[in-house]
Amino acid sequence: xxxxxxxxxxxxxxxxxxxxxxxxxxxxxxxxxxxxxxxxxxxxxxxxxxxxxxxxxxxxxxxxxxxxxxxxxxxxxxxxxxxxxxxxxxxxxxxxxxxxxxxxxxxxxxxxxxxxxxxxxxxxxxxxxxxxxxxxxxxxxxxxxxxxxxxxxxxxxxxxxxxxxxxxxxxxxxxxxxxxxxxxxxxxxxxxxxxxxxxxxxxxxxxxxxxxxxxxxxxxxxxxxxxxxxxxxxxxx
Amino acid sequence: xxxxxxxxxxxxxxxxxxxxxxxxxxxxxxxxxxxxxxxxxxxxxxxxxxxxxxxxxxxxxxxxxxxxxxxxxxxxxxxxxxxxxxxxxxxxxxxxxxxxxxxxxxxxxxxxxxxxxxxxxxxxxxxxxxxxxxxxxxxxxxxxxxxxxxxxxxxxxxxxxxxxxxxxxxxxxxxxxxxxxxxxxxxxxxxxxxxxxxxxxxxxxxxxxxxxxxxxxxxxxxxxxxxxxxxxxxxxxxx
Numbered sequence: 227x228x229x230x231x232x233x234x235x236x237x238x239x240x241x242x243x244x245x246x247x248x249x250x251x252x253x254x255x256x257x258x259x260x261x262x263x264x265x266x267x268x269x270x271x272x273x274x275x276x277x278x279x280x281x282x283x284x285x286x287x288x289x290x291x292x293x294x295x296x297x298x299x300x301x302x303x304x305x306x307x308x309x310x311x312x313x314x315x316x317x318x319x320x321x322x323x324x325x326x327x328x329x330x331x332x333x334x335x336x337x338x339x340x341x342x343x344x345x346x347x348x349x350x351x352x353x354x355x356x357x358x359x360x361x362x363x364x365x366x367x368x369x370x371x372x373x374x375x376x377x378x379x380x381x382x383x384x385x386x387x388x389x390x391x392x393x394x395x396x397x398x399x400x401x402x403x404x405x406x407x408x409x410x411x412x413x414x415x416x417x418x419x420x421x422x423x424x425x426x427x428x429x430x431x432x433x434x435x436x437x438x439x440x441x442x443x444x445x446x447x448x449x450x451x452x453x454x455x456x457x458x459x460x461x462x463x
Numbered sequence: 464x465x466x467x468x469x470x471x472x473x474x475x476x477x478x479x480x481x482x483x484x485x486x487x488x489x490x491x492x493x494x495x496x497x498x499x500x501x502x503x504x505x506x507x508x509x510x511x512x513x514x515x516x517x518x519x520x521x522x523x524x525x526x527x528x529x530x531x532x533x534x535x536x537x538x539x540x541x542x543x544x545x546x547x548x549x550x551x552x553x554x555x556x557x558x559x560x561x562x563x564x565x566x567x568x569x570x571x572x573x574x575x576x577x578x579x580x581x582x583x584x585x586x587x588x589x590x591x592x593x594x595x596x597x598x599x600x601x602x603x604x605x606x607x608x609x610x611x612x613x614x615x616x617x618x619x620x621x622x623x624x625x626x627x628x629x630x631x632x633x634x635x636x637x638x639x640x641x642x643x644x645x646x647x648x649x650x651x652x653x654x655x656x657x658x659x660x661x662x663x664x665x666x667x668x669x670x671x672x673x674x675x676x677x678x679x680x681x682x683x684x685x686x687x688x689x690x691x692x693x694x695x696x697x698x699x700x701x702x
Contacts, residue, residue, distance in 0.1 A: 299566035308557025314493040
């Protein structure tokens with residue numbers, strides 16, 4: 227059973243096909259970097275993997291079941307564009323809330339543990355609206371990892387992170403991959419993504435232009451993949 | 464490679480009401496900290512009560528006869544302010560995505576939100592009642608418990624329908640306008656029954672067979688719309 231299986235997936239916004247016949251799998255313990263320019267369909271695909279949107283055609287299976295299955299959603303951790311935290315609640319209240327929703331047996335202990343792991347234990351009772359951007363991002367990372375998901379879906383996870391939060395996230399992702407968890411992340415930050423990735427998928431205007439293992443060539447020259455399989459760059463005077 | 468085990472999880476069948484109560488607690492806590500919807504709703508309700516008391520002569524018998532209707536108009540208008548915020552507060556920081564992606568049925572999310580809205584709207588109503596009593600010279604405490612029951616049933620109908628449409632209109636630019644436009648026509652049977660029942664109760668009039676029919680209508684409305692909403696909310700939220 228593969229953690230992520232995508233077969234013949236199309237997604238339409240009105241008549242416009244945002245994704246066209248996407249098919250690929252992600253192996254257990256793999257880290258898939260989902261690459262592509264703005265509007266390529268990365269976020270759309272990640273939203274469908276997270277069960278936030280339904281495919282127009284085709285099937286998406288997470289751990290062998292439908293992405294909207296309740297038990298399947300327990301095994302997914304998502305870090306999207308927004309931090310998905312409540313400004314009026316404190317850090318501990320936010321984590322406790324999501325731990326309870328995810329059915330974590332000892333929600334208080336899990337919330338406290340993740341506040342400590344993200345270096346936020348001193349501000350545990352502080353309201354999120356009073357936090358700096360970096361603190362919010364670290365708390366968002368804690369929320370995504372809180373229930374120890376076996377599949378992590380990350381949409382532009384390094385965007386707007388400060389150095390400390392980037393280091394924390396990279397360390398957590400390395401640990402997660404080492405533990406056999408599966409990671410799918412979309413990003414424009416090729417260097418960070420390719421260092422973590424074991425596999426790469428390149429989307430070009432909603433089509434899958436390339437999928438396969440991340441090679442040393444890609445790491446040495448981060449623009450190589452786009453030059454080989456991406457759209458030709460338009461040259462302006 | 465087998466996927467790694469996560470922390471111990473609770474049995475799913477036990478978690479429906481736990482999740483619903485967690486969502487309700489979260490909404491109430493957030494609202495009590497900001498008091499955005501609550502203050503607006505209180506202020507709006509008191510202003511309408513005052514304006515109605517100026518527009519209609521409160522001591523006249525005819526006005527007293529329609530006082531139940533006036534009271535429910537106030538509740539419905541003030542309630543729209545609370546209901547509008549219900550799902551709109553989830554838009555900040557993409558919190559709604561996190562809730563939809565979580566292993567929680569749409570029904571649990573809906574029930575939690577409806578319970579929170581019910582508590583908030585009930586609070587507004589029970590502050591409005593004494594003001595209403597003073598402005599309309601009505602001794603509304605004569606049949607307090609039957610009145611409280613009718614208000615609870617009417618408020619439940621209002622919040623159930625309002626919460627569903629709050630979810631449906633959350634991504635619309637004109638949601639503040641669209642919510643009342645969509646909700647009020649559907650609420651006509653509920654408001655009609657609640658108005659018919661409330662009038663005699665606040666005036667201390669005896670219970671009649673016609674009122675019994677209205678009570679059945681109100682209960683049926685609540686049951687039907689609660690069941691429909693719980694069944695359809697998942698479709699409303701995931702597109």
